[in-house]
Amino acid sequence: MSLNIIGISALYHDSACALLQDGMLTAAAQEERFTRIKHDPAVPAKAFLYCLEQAGLTITDIDCLAYYERPEKKLARQLWSGYGCGPEEFDGRLDPKRPEQQIREVLGFEGPIKFFDHHQSHAASTYYYSGFESAAVLTVDGVGEWATTTYGKGVGAKLDLFEEVHFPHSIGLLYSTITNYLGFEVNEGEYKVMGLAPYGKPVFSTKLRKLIRMEHDGQFQLELKYFDFLQGDKMYSQALVDLMGVPARVAESKMEQVHADMARSLQEVLQEILLEKARYLHDVTGMDNLCMAGGVALNCVANGNILKYGPFKKLFVQPASSDSGCALGAAALAHVDITGRRPQNEPMQHVYLGPSFTQSEITTMLEATSFNAHHFAGDTEGLLTEVATLLSKGKVIGWFQGRMEFGPRSLGTRSILADPRDADMRDRINAMVKKREGFRPFAPAVLAERVRDHFDLDHPSPFMLETCQVKSALDLPAITHVDGSARVQTVSQETNERFAKLLQYFNAITGCPILLNTSFNVRGEPIVCTPEDALRCFVTTDIDCLVLGDSIVNRSENSLELMAWMINFQQKSSGIVHDVYTFI
Incomplete structure (x- = not known):
């Protein structure tokens, strides 16, 4: 029998759920993607159900649930900070028993629960997924229980934080x-x-x-x-x-x-x-x-x-370095605690850990609407040729493929794509599609084997977690920041075959193995999760074409007024306060 461990971060911000099976990370998702409440802090009931369904498990198959922080230590810091000093201020959020009660009541889990320090979860989320046999570990955030910065080292299965x-x-x-x-x-x-x-x-x-x-x-x-x-x-x-x-x-x-x-x-x-x-x-x-x-x-x-x-x-x-990633770390710590061995020894290659949808599900959804769509079922070459051609003609593409990414970045399965050579593209997407501030830069996705030709980067960067200088002979104004830098994503066929092939097809047409890649959402909303989310975002923005699996919906071929019911949906607000750091 396999050892199934669920890791959870919740009741602060960016709640998430992750599943480790015999030390291998097989599923992970943030609750906001399902509820559409950005930074949703609630116990991740929907993400929990997703993890079970993805692995074909029931709740009784879960051997242990790992929680990402220690409520008693956190309460001490909250009270020291002045929260809940009077009876009119106190509520259930300051109850240290709340996490376990919520896990029992909301998730219905009756098995063992292990609690770990917040920064220990952060540290585990990076060290145990790095592939390094030994490493120094640095964690830095706003605050956990008491710690805000920790220093440590990992050797084999042992992870020690020696200063904070x-x-x-x-x-x-x-x-x-x-x-x-x-x-x-x-x-x-x-x-x-x-x-x-x-x-x-x-x-x-x-x-x-x-x-x-x-x-x-x-x-x-x-x-x-x-x-x-x-x-x-x-x-x-x-x-x-x-x-x-x-x-x-x-x-x-x-x-x-x-x-x-x-x-x-x-x-x-x-x-x-x-x-x-x-x-x-x-x-x-x-x-x-x-x-x-x-x-x-x-x-x-x-x-x-x-x-x-x-x-x-x-x-x-860690690609999901904020609190959502602590779900991964807590699960890893529980695995070490139970087995005495570290989890996966291989480095994290990708974060395509979320839900996927079959072409049958996508086609059924489209047929239930008034949209005209072009279907390329079984014709990947025809699909990618058409999409690459549309991109080369200056079209903005909503790209919805495979399993959703875990973490804050869209990395080629829930992405908005465009031609990086178009000087007007950045302003257009910021204003008409993303609906955000005009100074915000966009990132390039580049074929891993071609990265050194265009960027001052000598190693893979699959998660958009560092910047470097652009050195391309091509003019790439849409992805080059004002200081000549870019936040690069390298794309390999081994981890995202369809996205890599799209880059290859675009390169064959244009001589450019790079695409502008930004998250598939508008300002104030989580990244899209389902085909319905993607269709709604498409309708409410100026995205030219939507590619859902093997289907393409062109804006120019559809009367979007017929879908006004999708435009008039009620946008949900953020799940946290933004005027001051969320301490509770």
């Missing part, structure tokens, strides 16, 4: 504070700050360095007078406004150069901090490999900086 920095001193909260200052949503807009940074100059770096005091070993402290996340309804205090000498930006207001300068300065300070602490970790462990996780590890610019200028020879970053 405690709340309220947090690199993640420092970055989120300036995110809030710049008028972006906390827990959501941090990557916007990263995208804005190349437009600015680091003129505020000296001032921002005053916000944090570097100490011995891996330690640091925030200058708390500049922060208000403990008691206020925003992250920053008046003292920070006085220090910066610039009013905080009002959300959705005009973006000024000073805001870009502040973003650039923050990015520079972040990179300095992480590089210094990475060097410390290397000095202590003497290891050549580094594994990273936690929300801050999604800062792909900083990751590239650590690899380029730091002491480590190899870097692995």
Whole structure:
């Protein structure tokens, strides 16, 4: 009999569920993809059912459920922070028994539950899936129970975190504070700050360095007078406004150069901090490999900086580095706890771990609508030739294929694709399709065997987790950021055959083995999960063509007014608060 372990992250933000079978990761998904509530923090009931169905299991087949943090330790920090001090403020969210009660009541699971520290789950989510036999481990986020940054090492099955920095001193909260200052949503807009940074100059770096005091070993402290996340309804205090000498930006207001300068300065300070602490970790462990996780590890610019200028020879970053990835880590920790062996020894090759849909299901859905569609069942060559031709003619394609990606990036199964050579494409997709800020960059997907021809990158980058300079002889304005960089995804036939073949077909037509690849969603919504989600997103945007499996729906051939019922759906709000970091 196989050992089946479910890992869960929940009741904070970005809840998720993952399934390990005999140490192999076979399914994982975020709850938001099913409920359509972005960052849904609820116990992942739908993701749990998906994992069971994907593996053909029943709930009684699950040997153990692993939860990604320790509720009692988290409660101590919440109470210290001032939450629930009065009876009018207390609610069930502060009950340390709540996670187990919810698991029992919502999921109906009656078996054993193992609880692990939040940052231990982060660390396990990167080390045990890295393929490294030994590695230094660095986790950095806003806050777990008490830890905000941890330092550790893994050797074989053993994973040891030997030092941590405690709340309220947090690199993640420092970055989120300036995110809030710049008028972006906390827990959501941090990557916007990263995208804005190349437009600015680091003129505020000296001032921002005053916000944090570097100490011995891996330690640091925030200058708390500049922060208000403990008691206020925003992250920053008046003292920070006085220090910066610039009013905080009002959300959705005009973006000024000073805001870009502040973003650039923050990015520079972040990179300095992480590089210094990475060097410390290397000095202590003497290891050549580094594994990273936690929300801050999604800062792909900083990751590239650590690899380029730091002491480590190899870097692995968990593709789902935020709390959703803790489901993977918790499951891995439970596996080690039960068997004494580490889970999968092979490096994580892909994150195509979510639901897929048969062509029969897709065709049935399309036939139930008034859409005209071209069906290429059994004719992959004809489908890819048509899609590549449409892309070469400047069409924006909604690309829905195979199993959904796990984590924050679309990597070629739930993607919006376009020609990277089109100078107008970035503005068009930002304004008319994604409906987001115009400064936001797009990423290139490139055939793995051709990456060195076009980018300053000498190793695979399948998860879009580091940036590098564009060096292509081709003009690629749609995916080249203002500083000449790009966040590259390398695509191999071994992990995503159909997407790799599409790149090959596009290259055959255009001489360009690269496509613009962005997530298949609009601003404020999760990435699409089902064919119905994809069709709805297609109708409500200016995507030219929708490719669902072996079927193509062309906007020009359909009267979308007939589908007005799909346009008038009620968009669900985010599942978390964005004015201040979500502590509860």
